[in-house]
Amino acid sequence: MSGPSLRAAWSDDGWWPSARRIESPNEGPRPAGAAVELVVLHSISLPPGEYGGDQIERLFTNRLDWDAHPYFRQIRGVEVSAHFVIRRDGELLQFVSTDRRAWHAGRSRWQGRDDCNSWSVGIELEGLEGQHFERAQYDALVPLLRAVRARHPIRHVVGHEHVAPGRKIDPGPGFDWVGLQRRLRWTAQRFPPVG
Numbered sequence: 001m002s003g004p005s006l007r008a009a010w011s012d013d014g015w016w017p018s019a020r021r022i023e024s025p026n027e028g029p030r031p032a033g034a035a036v037e038l039v040v041l042h043s044i045s046l047p048p049g050e051y052g053g054d055q056i057e058r059l060f061t062n063r064l065d066w067d068a069h070p071y072f073r074q075i076r077g078v079e080v081s082a083h084f085v086i087r088r089d090g091e092l093l094q095f096v097s098t099d100r101r102a103w104h105a106g107r108s109r110w111q112g113r114d115d116c117n118s119w120s121v122g123i124e125l126e127g128l129e130g131q132h133f134e135r136a137q138y139d140a141l142v143p144l145l146r147a148v149r150a151r152h153p154i155r156h157v158v159g160h161e162h163v164a165p166g167r168k169i170d171p172g173p174g175f176d177w178v179g180l181q182r183r184l185r186w187t188a189q190r191f192p193p194v195g
């Protein structure tokens with residue numbers, strides 16, 4: 001699809017039709033006039049390193065059983081969300097309209113601008129920082145990023161580790177930034193420096 005037809009494929013209120021929609025209550029309005037210029041990529045798995053369950057969608061909809069695993073006690077009561085989650089098999093879930101503010105980046109800053117949640121789209125890849133991600137996940141991520149950029153004036157795609165250095169390390173060195181850039185054919189300036 002070209003840019004205009006990608007733009008038209010979105011629902012008027014910011015939902016991407018090829019994603020499975022699971023609405024999260026952990027969201028709010030964006031500040032007036034906040035142009036959505038950033039995508040923040042994350043990795044998440046619950047418990048860490050275990051894939052395929054429904055715990056991520058439970059966490060993002062405040063339905064996680066905090067006593068079901070020792071790790072969950074460490075995060076008991078957190079209220080978080082992301083706009084999108086890409087499962088290991090490439091399945092795409094959407095929890096928050098891209099017109100709304102999701103709660104994924106926390107205390108964060110990119111190029112002098114604070115509070116990335118207010119002006120970014122958050123995408124979680126099911127995975128563990130430092131580990132690799134599946135081909136099917138990149139196959140879902142590439143068209144999703146094209147679609148997001150067709151709707152919002154995205155200038156940069158970065159990792160949580162880049163907007164919260166010293167505090168967050170996801171998606172980590174297992175994420176293929178170079179491969180992503182090649183597939184999207186966007187300029188290197190849109191991505192974090194890869195060294």
Ligand SMILES: [Zn+2]
Nearest residue numbers: 042043160170
């Ligand atoms: Zn993160």
